Amino acid sequence: MSIETWRIDTTHSSIGFTVRHMVVARVHGRFSRYEGRLFVNGDDLTGAQAEVKIEAASIDTQLEARDTHLRSPDFFDVAAFKRVIFRSRRVVAVGKDRYQVVGDLTIKDFTREVVLDTEFLGRVTDPFGTERLAFSARTSIDRKDFGLTWNKALETGGVFVGERIDIELDVQVVKAAALEKAA
Template sequence: MTIQTWQLDTTHSTVGFMVRHMVVAKVHGRFTRFEGKVVLDGDDLTRGSVEVKLEAASIDTGVEQRDNHLRSPDFFDVGAFPKLIFRSRRVTAAGKNRYHVTGDLTIRDVTREVVLDAELLGRVKDPWGNERLAFQASTSIDRKDFGLVWNQALETGGLLVGERVDISIDVQAVAAPSVEKAA
């Protein structure tokens, strides 16, 4: 078997999210600085692993005042908790090119198990001879489970910020030199 490490190509990858605002609207955002790797043991993705580290301060919703509030102790408290980290524990097949990636997500030093619904989009050689993998994944979390509890009640009922956060990930990864595994 061959162990292959794939580094995330952050210029061709996106880690985004969506949360409800004032009950009826949606706010979309992303993290602009992150790093990660996928490690595969042969062609069987169920023997693989994933690790991604996001810089909390790189949160970007397109509104500077909101982004600064999200960086504050009310939400991510980036001074005390600079990274959001996902480490997979297992990968299970869920259909053709589809997988459930179960792992630990850590936000604000709170770690919870999450399951990503992932799809392998393909494997190709780029024009420069590098081998690439592309994945798409998604999940939803309750932000309160990670200590992100700030909110404000609305006069008309409901809360200013939704509790459910939908996460969407589009990844390209580039192969590093492979290593033969001893038998």
């Protein structure tokens, strides 16, 4: 069997995150512009390779002033670093339809290994004849490991922005040829 190229269907996918805010609450955010490819040899997902490129300026936390600050040099510095990039190195089966996708995450000019706990949700052909694969993945990172160090101490103790970022992906991919045909 030959290697198939799949592309993220961004209209049916999401890349989101949560972070503690002022110790007691969580802020939810997402990225609205990204692209990604998955290379799969048949049904063997342990041999798959993935690459995702996220436009850092597309960050959206539903508060424009916060988003502007997140785009600034205090955080993502989108003028200098346009993309957040993930490239897989290996996929390890850890149970039925469960995998650990190990790869390099690059934010700004910091690259660190991360492990995405991933569930394969299935393969289906939609009503329009397009074959789809679906995945859900989660990981957590320490934002300081990626140069996202801005913070403020609170008078009541703790800090304004938590260090741990929880990342969640819900992704559908379609064969690259199907997306090109639809365009």
